[in-house]
Amino acid sequence: MLSSFRLKIVLWYSVVVLSTLLVFRFVSEEVIRDSLYEDLDNSLRGEVEWMRNLLEAYKTKNLPDDEIREEIDTRSILSPRKEYIEIYDVAGAEYFRSSDLELDELRPLGHGALSEAITIPEFRNRPLRLIAAKDSTFEIYVGYPMTDIDAAIDKIASSFVLLIPVTLVLIFAGGLFLVSRFMQPIQDLNRYADELLQQPLDEELPQIPVRTKDEMGALIMRINAVIEKMRSSMRQALGFSSLASHELRTPLAVMRNQLESALRPEVATEVLHQTVASTYDEILRLNRIVDDLLSLSTMEAGTLKLQRQPQDFQLLLKEFHEEAKLLAGEKNITVLLDEAPPAQVAVDVLRIRQMLFNLLDNAIKHTPPGGWIRLGYKREGHGVLLQFSDTGTGIPASQLLKIFDTFYRASSNDSGPQGAGLGLALVRWIVAAHQGDISVESKLNQGTTFIIRLPLAEALAK
Ligand SMILES: Nc1ncnc2c1ncn2[C@@H]1O[C@H](COP(=O)(O)OP(=O)(O)OP(=O)(O)O)[C@@H](O)[C@H]1O
Ligand SMILES: [Mg+2]
The missing domain is CATH 1.10.287 (Helix Hairpins)
Known part of the structure; x- marks a missing residue:
């Protein structure tokens, strides 16, 4: 089961998502904690500021201290946050303290004054956020038990604890479903390979279905x-x-x-x-x-190595022409060679002669006595363009593309010995091996022309 590719993907995927979730859990806890602390600190600073203004206002107006104390008390009772307040006057005597502080003191924790809020980890069995301010007249301490914040963060943490197994189940089930869907083509492939292994190779087999365009x-x-x-x-x-x-x-x-x-x-x-x-x-x-x-x-098999050498194409054709005249003469066919300028090609002379003799053999076979065979070439672009024409029986248009196939013989009304259908296949290979190309034009009962392009030596040297 563990060797299943699907299961491996889903397991890896689950590990990645789970790790992301855990990282997210810790990061979000930190971010939320920071922002709650910031909120709390702001409101603590607000409280300190309010008290400072109050004390200042009362002092300048010279109001009785009891009134001030009462106002602070009311404020602390009405405040949505339960806070501890401790105030000392300029002589260091206690001026105000929240009643529920009882005998516990904030001043020793705050060391006189704090520029930043701090957390006291253990104050009456829970953490306390403390802020202090000191000026020429008063020393103010405001503390806030952090039960709310811790409870909020605990809630987040426990919701994650709940979320993780649910997510895991969803990832696993969803992952398995998705991977199974995406693996369908691979299963098709496996099934197809099995079929392929059981059937003889030359038998027809349906193609593997292509289900997606991806x-x-x-x-x-x-x-x-x-x-x-x-x-x-x-x-x-x-x-x-x-x-x-x-x-x-x-x-x-x-x-x-x-x-x-x-x-x-x-x-x-x-x-x-x-x-x-x-x-x-x-x-x-x-x-x-x-x-x-x-x-x-x-x-x-691709093992043919051409023995290429520089060769004047004109000379090569002239020599071939002499031999062709003798062979065609036996059937009273005239072979003509058109005048052409010299052209330097880099060819395997034996193979090119093999090509020419195969074309000649076909032309003689399919041209009636008294007919013509005509050879000529011209330079075109970076190559020579050889035309090999005859006035023979021609090839039906429907068969023109097939005549270069191995063992293919076009239907013809020629009498005489049948060939093996190898000649033109060889010609095509020889031309291709020389980076050339071959095409054919033919008209029934009028003749056939083979057009062969071979690159010049200079074009190959580049
Ligand atoms: N010049 C031509 N005129 C008419 N038909 C041709 C000519 N050249 C080729 N063909 C047709 O193309 C077919 C294939 O030619 P190809 O040279 O490959 O085979 P082949 O001549 O029959 O046999 P092989 O060359 O092996 O002796 C021939 O059977 C013939 O019908
Ligand atoms: Mg032939």
């Missing part, structure tokens, strides 16, 4: 996003390996059939030659798929 809601949204990302990369990885094995199975099956037929004893030498040549082609195809898969998996 930090907790934001956290859950983020967790949802992280889980979705992990699941999609999981699905991708599963898909990748199953598709990869599928892709390898087809050429292997073809080769097995070809070799089986070649092994028949009655097979003619000419057919044998053809079979070996065709198996060789199949091995080349297999080789390419394995190479592409290897490249893709190193790129996707």
Whole structure:
């Protein structure tokens, strides 16, 4: 039970509130005590002042002392505060004393005169606040038993004693209620994690409900996003390996059939030659798929290290153009290279050639004999903008976004061997690894243009 997060929060919270309450109790007691004392002192000073004025007035008018004494007596009886009064005349003889003082004396406690009121802790079994004034004619002492003040302060203290358990119960119950409410999303999370652990990872799971728009809601949204990302990369990885094995199975099956037929004893030498040549082609195809898969998996795992070096883009394209002409020429397709100014790029030449040959392979595959492939670039901003166009079959608009996905093959009416759907995925990775970007425009039966942006060497050096 104590390990419960909720309980811990509520306990800590209760300790904090309780401590605040106790501090508040002591501080308020002090403040109230001070202000009551101040009130009392003011009224004591008022009394002394009143007596002094009275004595002075009577003296100047030379009235009888008994009258003065009576007036003081009446005043002290009528006063809402029960006070003790002691007055001595100039000779030090007792002039007046409250009747209820009996034999107890204030003068020895006040030492003649006091500039400030003081508290006598024990006077007739209770504390006494005492004030004194002395002038050339009289010595006046006024004392006030502090029973009222102490009773008021005791009342406050005892009301706190009552308040503390009530507050504790309220804090505890209210705290538990509030914390339970706020912990609801965490409970959802726990339940969801349990479900997640029990289900196969590639299965669909509902998202964790986002109940609030606060930090907790934001956290859950983020967790949802992280889980979705992990699941999609999981699905991708599963898909990748199953598709990869599928892709390898087809050429292997073809080769097995070809070799089986070649092994028949009655097979003619000419057919044998053809079979070996065709198996060789199949091995080349297999080789390419394995190479592409290897490249893709190193790129996707983020372990691909580019060997970047400064390179004139114009020169690189010229060399590629020579090779492209030979390859496309077999299908009677013309490859054109537009004139362009030199541009220094920092690229991994092998990877950029891999990119170009993949684009060329696609263009040749999807362009009918007699068609054109056109290459050109211009400098734009801090990069080069390469256009790779063909006059081929084009790609349906609905599939334009998907063609860069691994293993994706757009539906086409081209005959001829199907690819593995890896080429453009590789192209996209290579471009991205060079901090570039790629886009495609295509019109059905008119042609396709790939537009690739690569940064200039100077832009990378910055
Ligand atoms: N120049 C193009 N003209 C028409 N369609 C194209 C062109 N380039 C790509 N495509 C379409 O995009 C799809 C994906 O291309 P991608 O290069 O990734 O795979 P692939 O060529 O089928 O296989 P691989 O390149 O692995 O041999 C192709 O199947 C094709 O339908
Ligand atoms: Mg391809």
